[in-house]
Amino acid sequence: MSHETFELLEQLRRARTRAAMATLVRTHGTTPRKEGTTMFVGEDGGVFGSVTIGGCVDARVMEHAGEVVAEATPRLLDLQLGDEEAWEIGLTCGGTVDVFLEPVTDSLLELYETARNAWQSGRSVALAAIIAGDGLGSRLLIDANGVVSGIAPKAVVELLARDVPRLLRSSTGSSTIALEGSEVYIELLRPPVTLVIFGAGAVSIPLVDFANALGLKTVVVDGRPQFANRERFANAGELRVGIVSEIAAELAMGPATPVVLTAHDYKIDVPVLKRVLASEVPYVGLLGSRKRGAAILQMLREEGVAEEQLARVRVPVGLDIGGETAAEIALSIASEIVAVMHGRNGSPLSARAVTAAVLQPS
Numbered sequence: 001m002s003h004e005t006f007e008l009l010e011q012l013r014r015a016r017t018r019a020a021m022a023t024l025v026r027t028h029g030t031t032p033r034k035e036g037t038t039m040f041v042g043e044d045g046g047v048f049g050s051v052t053i054g055g056c057v058d059a060r061v062m063e064h065a066g067e068v069v070a071e072a073t074p075r076l077l078d079l080q081l082g083d084e085e086a087w088e089i090g091l092t093c094g095g096t097v098d099v100f101l102e103p104v105t106d107s108l109l110e111l112y113e114t115a116r117n118a119w120q121s122g123r124s125v126a127l128a129a130i131i132a133g134d135g136l137g138s139r140l141l142i143d144a145n146g147v148v149s150g151i152a153p154k155a156v157v158e159l160l161a162r163d164v165p166r167l168l169r170s171s172t173g174s175s176t177i178a179l180e181g182s183e184v185y186i187e188l189l190r191p192p193v194t195l196v197i198f199g200a201g202a203v204s205i206p207l208v209d210f211a212n213a214l215g216l217k218t219v220v221v222d223g224r225p226q227f228a229n230r231e232r233f234a235n236a237g238e239l240r241v242g243i244v245s246e247i248a249a250e251l252a253m254g255p256a257t258p259v260v261l262t263a264h265d266y267k268i269d270v271p272v273l274k275r276v277l278a279s280e281v282p283y284v285g286l287l288g289s290r291k292r293g294a295a296i297l298q299m300l301r302e303e304g305v306a307e308e309q310l311a312r313v314r315v316p317v318g319l320d321i322g323g324e325t326a327a328e329i330a331l332s333i334a335s336e337i338v339a340v341m342h343g344r345n346g347s348p349l350s351a352r353a354v355t356a357a358v359l360q361p362s
Contacts, residue, residue, distance in 0.1 A: 199263030
């Protein structure tokens with residue numbers, strides 16, 4: 001799902017043009033790379049915007065779109081592709097793709113509008129569609145707590161309420177789930193992750209670079225223009241210079257905003273941590289020793305911050321990889337952020353594989 005998809009749906013709402021929405025929901029026999037890609041076809045066969053699945057698939061979708069709009073009935077298209085056609089849409093060799101084609105209705109527009117509002121406010125949600133079987137065409141919205149909005153067979157609702165919160169925490173893309181009587185396509189919508197770094201010291205420079213490589217947006221905050229500048233942070237998404245505690249109060253921080261404090265100044269750390277811990281940020285890292293961290297936490301405790309909130313502060317920050325240089329420390333911090341965002345503890349994969357092998361029955 002892209003900004004363009006939301007924008008095209010808004011255009012359709014304003015134009016009140018009848019159209020069909022086509023979503024690539026599954027590939028077979030080849031490496032999937034584009035599940036979730038969407039296109040819109042008007043009742044006259046015209047394609048809206050530049051969001052398309054791929055020329056060869058687009059042409060076949062357009063053949064069916066008019067019927068879907070006229071009949072107001074969704075359908076699942078099973079399309080066979082040759083090697084050249086598969087390559088055209090980014091797959092490694094020939095195979096089969098499934099495309100779900102549905103009419104753009106007022107209820108669908110409202111559902112996506114609700115999803116967009118949640119996404120823009122920093123909350124993760126999922127959209128689900130029953131693409132085959134009982135409840136064909138039903139659309140649902142599921143939040144991170146497993147609350148399901150929409151009407152569908154009971155078994156589907158129970159499945160989504162149980163599994164979607166886990167998928168939002170750990171999965172990286174869309175998926176199709178089969179259960180007795182139905183097939184359900186689930187699209188995960190997570191807000192862009194933005195790493196906020198308070199402090200423009202030496203560790204923050206490579207930390208920004210690692211964050212960029214991981215696809216995170218970055219914001220660097222410091223009160224010293226001689227440190228927080230484009231000469232030092234050429235790759236930072238945003239630089240904020242000023243009174244750090246005031247900037248912290250202005251920033252929108254939520255479940256998609258990990259935070260790291262590298263200022264090493266209690267006059268900054270205490271008020272910023274107080275603000276950060278009052279939010280739903282998923283990660284709070286504080287650069288410094290265990291002793292220094294204990295002193296900072298005691299100051300916050302004396303200011304009334306609850307113990308369960310103080311327990312969220314990771315100090316010393318980062319995974320234990322023996323890092324000593326600024327780049328090594330930044331790598332340990334970036335690695336811990338990735339682990340936390342994926343619901344993992346950062347333990348070696350080799351140890352995990354051994355554990356799995358021991359638990360597997362012979």
